[in-house]
Amino acid sequence: MTEIDLAVIGLGYVGMPLAKEAAGAGLRVVGVDVDPRKVDALNAGQSYIDDLTDADVEHMLANGFSATLDETVLARSNTIVICVPTPLDEDHRPDLSAVEGATRTVARNLSKGTLVVLESTTWPGTTDEVARPLLEGSGLVAGEDFHLAFSPERIDPGNPKFGLHNTPKVVGGYTPTCRDRATAFYGRFIEQVVPVSGTREAEMAKLLENTYRHVNIALVNEMAIFCDELGIDLWESIEAAATKPFGFQKFLPGPGVGGHCIPVDPSYLSYTVRKLGYPFRFVELAQEINERMPSYVVARVQRLLNSNKKPVNGAKVVMLGVTYKPDIADERETPALPVARALLELGAELSFADPYVKEWSVDGTAVPREEDLAEAVTNADVTLLLQQHAAFDLDMVEAKAKLVLDTRGVLAEGERVERL
16 A cells, blocks of 8 residues: 555644645645544545635645545554644643544554654643653554654744744654654755754743743733723833834733633643642733733723713624634634623623624524624624724724724724724
């Protein structure tokens, strides 16, 4: 049977860009997933993620890519990369069930000489302490019979400038030979590979990147709350500070943090520190601040309505943008959800407008979708701008909305417009 250069386990926002770049570089690539809908869609040339078009998938298929539910293809794969989700459980602890399940699948089909790479974000030590023992259950020994490495994903959905090919790839191996094998593999289709001394250093690099962002977003979010009370235009202050060509990086406040990385990854680091017997206070404080932002947004909506002699109960509130980032369809961990939940509990008549989301619900309750943006903002008591999609006519929103709370700082403040 034909050898496979790369098998990607997990065909989502991380796995599919990897498969695309590898297939485009001439590698024989197969994608493995447990969801038959994803497998059927890809084999039919249909994309379900923002960063790949149907044409991209068709091109991949023409280059020999295929998707399958059959795990036995792993046995003839030279390299296997695990790209499955690593969410938090209900108690905000790392949930590695998908990683463990995928790793067991690899172990059942592991061949001598295979390179196995974990890309799923996780706590430092996972590759060595969780993945390696499961893989060695096959009877093969890491570093001797097969190669093992960790390489953190750095996918930024919707980023037009940086994709997998031109974003440096950090790689850490279980042994130096494992590292060199993984470095050579990624070097076939990624411009710059950054080797580090071990898997823990690679795992920590990913958590450090996102914890840095998490803490700085929390800083400006807390500033937004007290600057409002002090009558200071924080948005203007941020832009002024950003003119400094060194020593400052601009972060902006918002209604909360979304996506997989910022709301989730720092909790993996906090979990690791807590295992040492003490809290990671910076991360836990940042988590507390960022998680309270949706409640603060709702309080500002209440205040805005109250200043115009209207209660929230029965008020028409239209939410503009319910995805976690502008100009993509990704709703993972979107702050729009807790905002909407709180507004519904207060009795608001809620609707939403989003060009990327056709149907949206909150805890099983469908929220009506507005088709005509101008009509929606004209009729609403409050327009709540949560995401600044390029498709939104913001000049029209400013002109026609009765009241606006702008959580992204893109509208000019005025009699009817308040910024967070």
